[in-house]
Amino acid sequence: MFIRVAGRRGLIGFIFLLCIFVVGVTYPQIYMQSWVLKSPQQQHDSIGTVTGVYLGLSLLALCAFSAACTHFTLGVAPRISLSFHGSLANALLYAPLSFLATTDMGSITNRFSQDLAVIDQEIPLAFIGTILTLLQLLAQSVTLIIGSHLSGIAIPFLLILVYWIQSMYLPTSYQLRLLDLEAKAPIVSLFVRSIEGLATVRTFGWMDRTQKESKQHIIASQTPFYLLATVQIMLGLVLDLVTAALAVIIISVSVYTREPRIGLALFSIVGLGSSTKLLITQWTELETSFGAMRRIKDFSENTPREIASYRSLRPPRTWPDKGEVQFSDVSLSYSDSMPPVIQNLTLKIEPGWKVGICGRTGSGKSTLVASILGLVYIQKGTVIIDGMDISFLESDSLRSSVTVVPQNGVLLRASVRMNLALGSPEPPTDEKMIEVLTEYGLYNRFKEREGLDTLVVDDILSYGEQQIFFIVRALLQKTRLVLLDEPTSRLCCPEWLRGFDGALYRAPSRDPCTI
Numbered sequence: 376m377f378i379r380v381a382g383r384r385g386l387i388g389f390i391f392l393l394c395i396f397v398v399g400v401t402y403p404q405i406y407m408q409s410w411v412l413k414s415p416q417q418q419h420d421s422i423g424t425v426t427g428v429y430l431g432l433s434l435l436a437l438c439a440f441s442a443a444c445t446h447f448t449l450g451v452a453p454r455i456s457l458s459f460h461g462s463l464a465n466a467l468l469y470a471p472l473s474f475l476a477t478t479d480m481g482s483i484t485n486r487f488s489q490d491l492a493v494i495d496q497e498i499p500l501a502f503i504g505t506i507l508t509l510l511q512l513l514a515q516s517v518t519l520i521i522g523s524h525l526s527g528i529a530i531p532f533l534l535i536l537v538y539w540i541q542s543m544y545l546p547t548s549y550q551l552r553l554l555d556l557e558a559k560a561p562i563v564s565l566f567v568r569s570i571e572g573l574a575t576v577r578t579f580g581w582m583d584r585t586q587k588e589s590k591q592h593i594i595a596s597q598t599p600f601y602l603l604a605t606v607q608i609m610l611g612l613v614l615d616l617v618t619a620a621l622a623v624i625i626i627s628v629s630v631y632t633r634e635p636r637i638g639l640a641l642f643s644i645v646g647l648g649s650s651t652k653l654l655i656t657q658w659t660e661l662e663t664s665f666g667a668m669r670r671i672k673d674f675s676e677n678t679p680r681e682i683a684s685y686r687s688l689r690p691p692r693t694w695p696d697k698g699e700v701q702f703s704d705v706s707l708s709y710s711d712s713m714p715p716v717i718q719n720l721t722l723k724i725e726p727g728w729k730v731g732i733c734g735r736t737g738s739g740k741s742t743l744v745a746s747i748l749g750l751v752y753i754q755k756g757t758v759i760i761d762g763m764d765i766s767f768l769e770s771d772s773l774r775s776s777v778t779v780v781p782q783n784g785v786l787l788r789a790s791v792r793m794n795l796a797l798g799s800p801e802p803p804t805d806e807k808m809i810e811v812l813t814e815y816g817l818y819n820r821f822k823e824r825e826g827l828d829t830l831v832v833d834d835i836l837s838y839g840e841q842q843i844f845f846i847v848r849a850l851l852q853k854t855r856l857v858l859l860d861e862p863t864s865r866l867c868c869p870e871w872l873r874g875f876d877g878a879l880y881r882a883p884s885r886d887p888c889t890i
């Protein structure tokens with residue numbers, strides 16, 4: 376999966392550049408060792424060549440390393456990040472309402488924060504580190520064998536030992552890292568809930584309780600982190616002991632056999648020890664980062680998609696051309712496993728009717744509105760708008776054909792123009808937007824800033840003004856079917872209600888429509 380996303384050619388180029396770097400760094404050591412063994416006269420004669428080779432190769436290594444890192448961080452890594460972010464966002468955007476209602480927000484936020492951060496920040500470093508130390512390890516093994524042929528026999532034993540240590544360290548560290556990532560989900564979840572319900576928390580004086588709960592989650596989330604740090608220190612100690620043992624063996628062998636290049640061998644063994652330690656930590660880091668990739672892949676593949684294959688019918692551009700809505704024996708629920716919210720509803724709304732649906736709170740008014748938008752599960756019956764069964768219509772086309780003022784609307788952090796044009800197949804002109812905004816007393820809010828280019832941020836409009844903004848947006852759209860879910864719930868003054876009433880009835884003046 377990693378190779379497919381990163382691109383085979385990009386990875387080969389990166390590894391090739393690192394090979395040049397490692398050769399450029401290692402070869403001068405071997406070259407210098409042979410030079411040291413020459414007679415003083417030969418050394419004197421070849422000093423220029425040695426310096427040239429040394430400097431040239433070092434420069435080549437430096438350039439190759441810079442090129443490899445630049446190529447990976449600016450070319451390969453962004454491709455990996457974009458691909459995973461895209462598949463995660465895609466899965467979430469097309470997830471049905473039932474999935475969003477039943478899935479913990481903390482775990483979804485965690486995918487976007489923790490997992491994507493691991494992919495963005497840790498994979499490039501871990502991958503560069505793993506490949507680099509692997510190549511260095513190979514080069515150091517070669518120099519060790521050149522330096523002390525007999526000590527080379529120790530390498531297979533060293534590899535077996537390292538493999539054994541790694542086979543214990545990797546699963547432990549991997550599981551601890553997963554625990555570390557997952558232990559952060561409750562913190563994110565509580566944070567999101569606290570921000571959403573800040574007013575309630577303050578009103579009921581739950582600040583201490585919330586802080587205490589948050590502290591408990593933070594403490595719990597630190598446990599795997601400390602355990603992981605302990606395991607890493609333990610690994611370092613074990614590998615340092617292995618290196619020390621190897622150094623003792625090499626010195627003993629070399630003293631006994633009087634090998635001339637013992638300096639090179641000792642130099643290599645010290646590097647070999649630290650490279651082995653680094654390889655295991657980097658490799659584990661990489662494996663863990665792959666865990667984040669796997670989790671995102673699982674999420675993308677296992678999240679249900681709202682767009683079922685049968686929902687592919689694209690209605691004509693002029694649909695709905697009359698605004699007739701017919702519910703026939705309809706039962707609605709938020710998922711196929713949940714009990715129905717509305718049962719056996721039969722209702723016919725003729726074109727141009729203005730229908731108000733009343734019911735106690737929780738009786739299913741918003742659910743009825745959501746059903747027309749294809750947001751809830753139709754367990755039984757059919758919903759037909761102007762002769763078309765909405766269950767078979769493509770979701771995007773269905774939603775852009777209907778105008779909605781939702782009960783809990785959301786303003787995008789974008790310009791006023793973009794917020795007003797949202798969902799309109801044919802965006803209204805600037806003049807029209809200014810005209811309607813002025814009529815509803817909202818344009819002054821934006822005029823003193825940057826007009827229609829003003830960025831809509833939280834504090835720019837009050838709750839009630841936001842509702843008026845949604846109504847303005849609805850009035851600017853030219854569809855034959857308008858759905859208003861508690862449109863006056865945030866508005867207080869009777870004058871406003873009268874104005875709104877008028878606007879509703881004036882709306883058909885654009886085109887006759889059903890409300």
Ligand SMILES: Nc1ncnc2c1ncn2[C@@H]1O[C@H](COP(=O)(O)OP(=O)(O)OP(=O)(O)O)[C@@H](O)[C@H]1O
Pocket residue numbers: 472473476709716734735736737738739740741742743782
């Ligand atoms: N996202 C959801 N997932 C599961 N069940 C839900 C969801 N939203 C609402 N419900 C359930 O559906 C029922 C009807 O809710 P709905 O929001 O349609 O009521 P309503 O009539 O609009 O209420 P209100 O007047 O308070 O807006 C409620 O019992 C509620 O528990």
Ligand SMILES: [Mg+2]
Pocket residue numbers: 740741742782860861
């Ligand atoms: Mg409602």
